[in-house]
Amino acid sequence: MFIWAVFRQYFPYQFRSSIEKYSQKLLTFVYPYIQISFTEFTGERLMRSEAYAAIETYLSSTSSLRAKRLKADMVKNNQSLVLSMDGHEEVVDEFQGVKLWWKITDEKRLYKLTFHKKHWDLIIGPYLKHVLKQGKAIEVKNRQRKLYTNNGSNWSHVVFEHPATFQTLAMEPDRKDEIVEDLVTFSGSGEFYSRIGRAWKRVYLLYGPPGTGKSTMIAAMANLLGYDIYDLELTAVKDNAELRKLLIKTSSKSIIVVEDIDCSLDLTGQMKYPRQKENKEGPKTSHVTLSGLLNFIDGFWSACGGERLVVFTTNFVEELDPALIRKGRMDKHIHYHIVDSKHSRIQDLLNEVNTTPADVAEHLMPTSASGDPRTCLKSLILALESAKQAKDKELCCEEETP
The missing domain is CATH 1.10.287 (Helix Hairpins)
Structure with missing residues (x-):
């Protein structure tokens, strides 16, 4: 500080900029550390950075053990407390034996990562990939899951709190274990789907008499995987273009549900005209076609997003068009029936x-x-x-x- 004060007072103004420029270059040879900043908002529209959110969540899992100043927040419908770093706090992290430092500033809402320059390849590659992956996984675990319903081309939601689990389902144990294994395998197969060039999705068809537990099965799926549910009402969709808009707005890690597909629209291929739906405003015609629905299942638009299940339910599978339910389009058929009584x-x-x-x-x-x-x-x-x-x-x- 003394040297800097002398420099500013006695060196001529015209030489200061040149001296500062070369002093910074000299400092890079002497100072061995690199600093990377991650801002909270990015882009022209000031969208919240996904990297910042993942880092914030990742550090919340470690900062409570190392930081001295913490801030608390409630998640999961105000039932769980999460701790994170307070402003101007710094914590030390370690990865593969290498130490690095995270610091947050309140004024500019950014995280600063500092590390030795000799570890550049390790930090920029494996470490940051690890931080983002872990942060997103923790965020999914802690987030409030939602149940969405559509109105036109928009979604509205409520908090999803259905208590159903596979432990409470009335189903043959072997069949239940088979479904659970299939779901868990799917949720962890992102790299596999990317490697073979397929959209990361899986389509289920649940069919059987009313009251056999098809909707409860969907709730158990969501609770097992931690997915949101999008309850798609096809009769409220005006046409195929509106259906595409709805699909684009769905998030990854979700289940898109079309219940009672046999009653939603005339998709059997035998009806010449779309079904009329009466409402208070008068008759409303849905122009969603079978081809539009098939594109929704496995066409180009099905690849928007990732890690999604599509579940159709029906009471009368024999009334559906064979093109809709054929093997390959519906990855798994699950038949619900009355379990034989031992009494x-x-x-x-x-x-x-x-x-x-x-x-x-x-x-x-x-x-x-x-x-x-x-x-x-x-x-x-x-x-x-x-x-x-x-x-x-x-x-x-x-x-x-x-």
Whole structure:
């Protein structure tokens, strides 16, 4: 500081710029460290930098152990506390035995990374790749997952809080394990899809009678993988162009759901005109076509984004166009059906009475955690016997009628 004060006071102004220029060059030979800045906002529209967000999340996982000044924030619907570095705080990180320093400044909202210049290749390559990958993974884990629905070409959302898991699904254990393995393998196969030149997506078809748990399966998928859900209502989409706009706006790590595809639009290939949907404003025609939907599944537009599942559900798979459900387009078909009962009396009654899976589940589902399974079975038997008596009485009346 003394030398700098003497320099500014006694050296002529016209020589200062040249001296400062060459002193900076001299300093680069003497000072062995390099500093890289990561700003929070970038570009003309001041979009928040993805690199900055990933670094902030990465450091939040390590700074709580090393920093002395921290700031706290709530995530996951105000149910979890996350700590991160406070302004002007510096922490030391280590990667493959190399030390480096992170510092954040409040004024310019940026992170500064300092390291020795001899480690340039290690830091610029493997280390920063590691930081961004870990930061994004932690961000996905901590974020509030959302359930989206479409209105025209826009999405609106609420917080997704469905409690379903694969542990709570009523399904054959072997079949359940097969689906879980398929989903986990898919979510970790980004490099594989890139190497073979395919869009990172997988398409499921869930079909079976109403009430067998197709929607619950989708919620369990989302909870297993930590994905958002986009519930696509095709009857609210005006045409194929609007469908493409919706697809572009969906994010990666998400499940795009089209429920009851057999009821959404006339996509069987047998209908000449699109279905009319009545609303308060009068009849509304959807011009989404089968070819538009197929492009949505596996055409050029399906590659927008990555790591996405597309799930279709239907009660009547036989009514769908073969082009929509063929193998290769639908990667996995999952058939839902009523699980055979081990209780002989219930099995006999189910064979005699016309009932739905939803009716059966209503009686078998306990109303509280302390519910007795035997009480649930007794309730189901009484309901089936009552339905059988009503059916027998109706048949008797028909026989007595002349």
